[in-house]
Amino acid sequence: MPPTRRRTAPVLGLLALLAALVTPVLAAPAARADGPGAGSPWVVTLGDSFISGEAGRWAGSSNASSTRADALGPTAYFDNATHTAETTPRCHRSASAEAYIGAGVQGLDLACSGATTSTSTASDGSFKPGLDFADDGAGHVGQAKTLQTFAASHDVKLVVVSIGGNDFGFASIIQQCVTDFLTSPSWWPDYCRDDASVTAHFTAANVAAVRAAVAGALRNVRTAMRGAGYGDAQWRLLVQTYPSPLPSSGGNRYSQSGYTRQSTGGCGFWDADLTWANGTALTTIDATVRGALADSGVTNSALLELAHTLDGRRLCERGVGLYEEVGLASWQSPGAVDRTEWVNQIRTVSTVTGPYYVQESLHPNYWAQLGYRSCLRQAWNGGAVRGGTCTRTGSGLTSLGEPVMTLQ
Numbered sequence: 001m002p003p004t005r006r007r008t009a010p011v012l013g014l015l016a017l018l019a020a021l022v023t024p025v026l027a028a029p030a031a032r033a034d035g036p037g038a039g040s041p042w043v044v045t046l047g048d049s050f051i052s053g054e055a056g057r058w059a060g061s062s063n064a065s066s067t068r069a070d071a072l073g074p075t076a077y078f079d080n081a082t083h084t085a086e087t088t089p090r091c092h093r094s095a096s097a098e099a100y101i102g103a104g105v106q107g108l109d110l111a112c113s114g115a116t117t118s119t120s121t122a123s124d125g126s127f128k129p130g131l132d133f134a135d136d137g138a139g140h141v142g143q144a145k146t147l148q149t150f151a152a153s154h155d156v157k158l159v160v161v162s163i164g165g166n167d168f169g170f171a172s173i174i175q176q177c178v179t180d181f182l183t184s185p186s187w188w189p190d191y192c193r194d195d196a197s198v199t200a201h202f203t204a205a206n207v208a209a210v211r212a213a214v215a216g217a218l219r220n221v222r223t224a225m226r227g228a229g230y231g232d233a234q235w236r237l238l239v240q241t242y243p244s245p246l247p248s249s250g251g252n253r254y255s256q257s258g259y260t261r262q263s264t265g266g267c268g269f270w271d272a273d274l275t276w277a278n279g280t281a282l283t284t285i286d287a288t289v290r291g292a293l294a295d296s297g298v299t300n301s302a303l304l305e306l307a308h309t310l311d312g313r314r315l316c317e318r319g320v321g322l323y324e325e326v327g328l329a330s331w332q333s334p335g336a337v338d339r340t341e342w343v344n345q346i347r348t349v350s351t352v353t354g355p356y357y358v359q360e361s362l363h364p365n366y367w368a369q370l371g372y373r374s375c376l377r378q379a380w381n382g383g384a385v386r387g388g389t390c391t392r393t394g395s396g397l398t399s400l401g402e403p404v405m406t407l408q
């Protein structure tokens with residue numbers, strides 16, 4: 001019997017095996033233009049208090065009556081389905097948060113006030129989901145994992161991130177600066193800019209560590225989207241820098257002599273510390289965020305620069321004031337958006353009263369968040385996402401009830 005006939009079966013079997021392996025690859029469908037979930041496109045925001053909506057209840061400040069500035073009322077942070085409670089207590093995801101750009105786009109706010117790059121528990125026991133995949137089995141889930149679950153059944157086109165400020169110890173720095181202002185005289189000021197507890201956050205080693213942590217958090221976002229079934233070309237990442245909430249020394253409307261700067265204005269910083277906060281702290285934090293985005297290797301990304309969005313409307317800045325200082329009855333008075341502050345007063349544990357929270361201190365308020373919403377809508381750009389620098393470019397409100405902002 002010819003030997004070639006005995007070899008035929010193994011050869012045919014091998015060819016059949018190769019065909020079985022190759023056929024699924026050849027038959028795989030082309031990537032969909034939309035994401036794994038059908039329906040309207042979604043924008044999802046992740047990160048910390050500067051994007052979650054912290055302080056979004058308040059439109060300006062008043063020491064005479066909280067009702068003058070209370071734009072959203074006591075349910076401002078109730079983000080559950082029935083708007084009766086917070087989904088995650090103390091995350092303060094407000095109704096005025098920037099995620100809700102409209103124009104046929106759905107918004108989801110997963111950010112949390114106090115969040116860092118990694119999931120943690122705050123000193124008051126509240127859960128702070130980071131940009132990771134943490135899951136303790138008891139409902140405490142990291143933001144990246146929550147994003148992955150949501151994106152698997154919704155068409156997420158844009159993920160917007162604000163993160164890194166708390167990794168630099170934002171709250172503790174503010175606390176130290178105000179403490180130094182209140183406990184030292186003007187003729188012998190104790191500056192926070194050279195306190196060991198503050199400078200430790202800005203050493204080369206710590207800056208590098210935060211940069212690496214932020215880069216890792218951004219890669220986690222990409223991992224979440226890939227895990228939900230997206231190709232990198234099917235969505236975009238937009239990373240925000242942080243705004244300046246306080247003017248430099250020459251722009252403060254209150255003298256640093258005495259305690260009026262804190263007792264009335266709620267901005268207890270020495271002049272030298274104000275200049276340091278803008279010239280060193282903020283620039284270092286924002287440079288770290290920019291560097292982290294570059295390091296992350298997430299190429300389907302853009303940067304939204306917000307450093308100067310609050311200029312002219314910052315806490316205690318000249319040209320704006322408390323409602324009683326500018327002679328306006330409430331946030332609904334004509335011109336309120338241009339004559340009141342866009343940043344919440346700094347409150348301490350010993351002075352916080354009524355409906356205020358300490359954690360709302362020095363955060364962009366209702367006016368600012370609506371301004372950021374305008375910035376984000378322009379960055380969305382009808383789905384052709386772009387980055388750029390957003391600034392306030394006019395007075396009054398647009399037809400959408402938002403401050404006049406321009407992205408360039």
